[in-house]
Amino acid sequence: MATEKSALLLHRQLNDLRKQGSDCFSAGLLDDNDPYIWRVTIFGPSGTLYEGGLFVAELRFPKDYPNRPPKMKFLTEIWHPNVESDGSVCISILHEPGEDKWGYERPEERWLPIHSVESIVMSVITMLSEPNPDSPANVDAAKEFRENPASFKKRVARCVRKSQEEPIWD
Template identity: 70%
Template sequence: VTFVCSTLSLSRQVGELNKNPVEGFSAGLIDDNDLYRWEVLIIGPPDTLYEGGVFKAHLTFPKDYPLRPPKMKFITEIWHPNVDKNGDVCISILHEPGEDKYGYEKPEERWLPIHTVETIMISVISMLADPNGDSPANVDAAKEWREDRNGEFKRKVARCVRKSQETAFE
């Protein structure tokens, strides 16, 4: 039953996003025969250091979606406190549902089955605009963001934005 639910849910979502695109990102299947692997293009949000960037990422859904969250990984290089050096995105709504064993996040901040690709992407765009320096996945980026936001951090982000523009449509 779960498998049928997840397939229907993902199929409906891909159709809906194709019909009614949401500002700030586009999403589609990497391979038409695999509903569990998506590619998303995120446009760097206006009035942020990421503005003008075109960042490619992959969403990989578990077979028991929507009971469990997908994993999200940037394919385009990005310098951000909440994205580890391998590109893995670390934000609350992509964390497994339930209690946080470290007591940092409330259960309602973590994955809930009501989340969709759209709500995930809106959270990721919001994360780009406003990093969470208290819970970094990339400690070096978080340190620079706190201590040298308009210097080294800004330079590294600008380099990623330029690189993303050059490689966006490869």
């Protein structure tokens, strides 16, 4: 029963996204028969180091969505303090609900069932615009961001170019 409700909710969110559209990203199902795996392309936010990039990611939803958060992973190479080297996105709203055992996040900063695909992707776009090197998933990127901004910018520029030259569509 929960699986049916979550599948219906995900289909509804997909239809809403298709109706309203977005200048910031595009999203859809990887397989029309599986509403739990989405492909998202984020257009690098203007005015940021990521501007012009086409960053493809996958969202994997649990069967008990929206009670638990999806996992998001970039398939396109991206250099960012809050993205692990394997592409996994590390932001508060994608962390399991409840108390943070490390004490870094308040419960209201973590996953809440009110979040939608749109709010998740918009949070990731904000993350691209405003890296948080104080809570890094990629320590090397965070260190370079703080200590050698010119080198960080060059690495990001390479990722942007690569995303334009070798887009991942399937």
